[in-house]
């Protein structure tokens with residue numbers, strides 16, 4: 001090599017090195033690291049993180065995350081969001097400088113995830129480009145619109161008597177094993193083809209119950225428009241605590257994109273219990289039933305996020321169906337009363353009706369929908385008043401008649417009519433009924449067409465009428481959806497169809513039984529009275 005060229009090479013190398021040296025600016029990022037002082041069930045106490053913010057995520061060894069919850073001057077209380085068996089006092093804890101967020105968007109549809117967004121369905125990672133914080137302020141009042149569009153549940157008793165509107169919050173409450181989940185799942189199934197997306201949030205449920213819900217949704221083809229956020233009973237309480245907020249952020253993202261969304265929280269009793277556990281471990285002062293003072297706030301903050309957005313914000317809606325489990329039918333316990341006062345109505349499921357086989361076991365007298373009536377379709381409104389009155393009168397007289405009191409003809413008629421209303425409102429699970437079929441059954445009921453059908457044939461008669469409702473002309477079905485009032489002609493068309501389909505049952509009733517047999521139950525009552 002030429003000496004000249006060697007010098008040139010060395011010069012250029014030195015020039016490059018000095019350029020890099022000049023461009024280099026040392027970046028010292030302060031990294032706050034604290035240490036665990038103690039670990040308990042689902043929480044950890046950490047010292048040495050004085051700058052940590054409220055709700056900030058902190059990272060423990062083994063990539064376990066936690067949320068800074070109690071900020072005391074000398075140490076912080078952290079809610080752990082993962083398995084904590086390997087954590088010990090003295091382990092290092094790092095700040096992350098961010099709050100908890102979750103992946104949102106269409107990529108989540110059909111997926112089953114845990115509250116940290118990790119897939120539980122074995123279908124690989126969730127495809128999503130957008131993330132939203134888990135805790136978000138509710139939509140301001142000026143951006144909200146009144147509830148005007150119905151959310152059909154497909155359950156006759158609810159759509160007719162306790163209607164739910166899109167953007168409403170309707171509580172489902174009842175003792176254990178009374179069919180609360182079944183109502184929520186049926187409502188999700190009924191949204192098939194109705195342009196409503198669903199989010200089902202299972203909180204602290206048994207693994208078998210979750211597996212059953214997932215299997216049902218899958219089998220009935222409801223997964224295409226549903227997201228499931230799942231925590232099981234043996235997960236850390238921190239996961240149960242954040243699960244509904246995560247699910248709500250996922251639902252809100254759809255709502256803000258102008259979609260109608262339904263969210264089910266199954267159930268908030270477990271959520272309240274998880275929060276109580278965390279609060280007691282963090283030594284927050286206990287209040288009524290040992291729940292912390294802010295238990296009302298955590299639920300109201302959650303449910304306030306359900307709303308109907310105004311047109312300027314896209315017109316989307318988020319309907320919430322929170323579920324609460326009562327103990328010994330005590331609906332005036334602390335958490336149920338809180339939730340009743342936060343929501344816009346409640347559907348109460350009675351264990352006594354469940355035992356009698358009246359399913360769904362909705363106690364109409366204790367259930368109410370405060371805003372849904374305004375959103376209800378007019379065809380329902382034409383029948384709902386009579387139906388409610390007839391059913392309420394029946395319930396009152398039914399109890400009375402059990403004492404063997406002598407009943408006059410009018411009273412007997414009310415009781416017999418009421419029994420038929422109850423029979424028509426019965427419905428097996430996972431079989432939502434379409435609007436025209438529901439209207440046909442309800443109109444036939446109020447027109448007293450079922451009153452000549454014997455009670456033991458009511459199930460068949462009702463089914464026959466539902467099938468016959470397929471003959472309602474499409475233009476009439478359309479008007480049932482849109483018309484301001486059910487016209488006399490449409491009313492007559494539906495009644496005619498009902499009359500024809502019930503004729504068999506009625507004539508058989510007459511020919512088989514004659515007048516004596518028709519009043520079968522009456523004679524039973526009379527014989528009871530005489531004895």
Ligand SMILES: Nc1ncnc2c1ncn2[C@@H]1O[C@H](COP(=O)(O)OP(=O)(O)OP(=O)(O)O)[C@@H](O)[C@H]1O
Nearest residue numbers: 175176177178179180181182183359360427428429
């Ligand atoms: N309409 C119905 N027709 C027939 N069976 C029903 C109906 N609704 C609910 N069931 C049955 O009742 C049982 C209890 O229902 P479900 O699990 O929905 O109740 P739950 O109140 O959510 O229970 P839990 O308290 O365990 O959460 C289930 O076996 C379910 O199949």
